[in-house]
C-alpha cells in the first residue's frame with residue numbers, strides 16, 4: 454500500500470507501513486526534523502504538527518490516517534522569514550533549548566488563526582498540552598499576550 458500525504462503543500466508518497474507513526478515518516482523519510490519525539494506517549498506536545506490547521510500529536514497518529522494537509526514547522530514561513538507568532542516569541546526571547554518550540558509555535562499558530570486576540574487565560578489553556586522542560590512558560594505567554602494586544606490595536 455502506498456501512502457499519499459500532503460506535507461507543507463507538497464504531495465508526498467511513501468511505502469512505509471500504514472501504522473508508522475507520522476512523526477517517524479516526517480523525520481526519517483522526509484527529513485523534516487522539526488517535530489520532536491520526546492515522550493512518544495501523547496503527554497508533551499513536542500511532536501505537534503498541524504493537520505488541516507488543527508494541532509495533532511504526530512507520535513500518536515498513524516501515517517495512513519494523516520489524510521489532510523500536514524504542516525510542520527519547516528513549512529510555516531519562507532526561509533529567513535518569521536510568522537507573527539514566531540516574531541513575537543523571538544522579540545520576547547522566549548526560546549531556551551528549543552525542544553518544545555515547534556509544538557509551541559504550531560499550537561499558538563492555530564490559536565491565533567482561530568482567535569486573533571485571545572485572552573491570557575485562553576493562551577494558557579491552549580498551551581496546556583505543550584510541556585516546556587526549560588520551564589520558560591512566562592515569556593512564551595507574555596509573547597502571545599503581546600501579539601494579542603498588537604492585533605487588538607491593529
Ligand code: FES
Nearest residue numbers: 493495498500512
Ligand atoms: S512526543 Fe508526542 S506528545 Fe510527546
Ligand code: FES
Nearest residue numbers: 550553585586587
Ligand atoms: S525551551 Fe527547552 S523545552 Fe521548552
